[in-house]
Amino acid sequence: MKRLGKIEPYIYLLPALIYFAVFSFYPFLRTIGLTFFTVSADGRVKAFAGLDNYIHVLTDPAFLRSIWNTLVYVLMASPLAIFIALILAVLANKKTRSSSVYETMFSLTMAMSMSVTAMIFKIMYNPNVGLINKLLGTKINWLNDAKYAMVSMSFISVWMNIGFNFLFLLAAIRGVPVELLECADIDGAILYKKVTKVILPMISPTVFFLICTSLAKNIIMAGLPIILTEGGPKGSTSTMIYYMYKQAFGNMSYNDAYAAAVITFLFTLIATLISFSFEKKGVHYS
């Protein structure tokens, strides 16, 4: 009985630890390890390759294009989704009788799945019958024109992330002490000043958290190109993980796929580290 007492806490942890070992740490280390070998199309390790795989993908124009596309996508989608959500949160901050209705509307995009959203936007982006061209009076082929395809995709992602960001920002703004806002009112501060001088500094931890999560989430995005464009036209919507997916499951080129996976991981790591250094400078914890 006494012996059991010692190992008891480990027993409760065991299922979680085994799971992490098998589906997180093992594949992570194996993926990194395999990037230094050549792997055949049926997945067998053939020979030590040093850095050849990395050199190969980093000189592949298709992968370089994918890195560029991913950066464009991330730098457009992440800030815009947070900015729009911030406006909505400021708008919804004041409680009214219909608060719960529009709060639900503002956050509803959170319940939407990638594939359904993609299908809806596919129709809205249709060059001939789509709502967007009809409203703008344009004739743009949003998803099939290399100039617009990535921007159009970023916009889908912005829409999907509004709800999640909004909920966090609303909770943060509601947490700002009322006295502070009242002081600003007495000083006659206009709304713009109130937001930039009082609200933003107070909610900076939440904004910081959202920047971190959305950068990490957007860097690994692959669903939209898989469903909508297959990376086209002319590689203009291929993201890093899409490249990895296509090389592994389309071309059976695991050498490229593993190296691309590790490089993508490094990007998420860099994004997190940059966010942390930003945290030290610009985030105020009360």
Place this chain on the structure above:
Amino acid sequence: MKKKRYQNILYQMVCLLVGLIIIAPILYAFSISFMEQREILTKKLHLLPNRIQWNNYKEALRLTHLVRYMLNSFILAGGSSLVRVIVASLAAFSFAFFEFKGKNFLFMLCMSTMMIPGDVVLITNYKTVASLGLTDTYFGMMTMFLVSVMNIFMFRQYYLSFSRELYDASKADGCGNLRFFLSILLPLSKPVIATVFISSFVSTWNTYLWPMLVTNKDTMRTVQVGITMLNSKDGGTIYGPIMAASVMVMVPTLIIFIVFQKQIVGGMMTGSVKG
């Protein structure tokens, strides 16, 4: 006084209008799902269907095994959410109520899995599942969603809010650890159980990439994979049925989200926002 009331009403109207703009794509999907072919293909701006008709829904059900997909998604989301609750509550029990060697290390080890994005290890996990012969099985589909470190963290935060006296008192009464867990702790943890179950149900129901990879058989597909199969290159002719299928797929999650908003939101905030 009166002026203030009008201002308030005006303010609410503006908010509701902005809300309608935000959810416009969802409303548009509903609208198209009731339109006839020629209404969808018109070159003029046409927002609402002339009349409600259900042909697109019948067509969507005829073209795909949508009911079967729904069942698959339901098994996938329900099964993995249940496992998540069990594994996470057990692990958190250990972290919150026991003192043991290597506790902090193991906790950090678990938390570090957050740094490994699932898509980066996608290929190796696919190989693992395939080599176990689990493609086209429910268990194979669930493997990616069985444990989430965020859920462990949420349970742990919740447990830590209990006073240790509760645990010590029941121990003094001769209540074993497992019995304490099952008959005292779990019944008191209903709110966090609900949060974890509902939020993982919605996120698993909505997931696309992994179920697509591990299923080849049409009868094993989930709704998210199934509706993209309607997405043919010259899909112009079946927009109506596609939107009808999309509506049927998104309605369950929309309802769950609206009804359980408090639980889902409360859970998201745990631990992610400090101060």
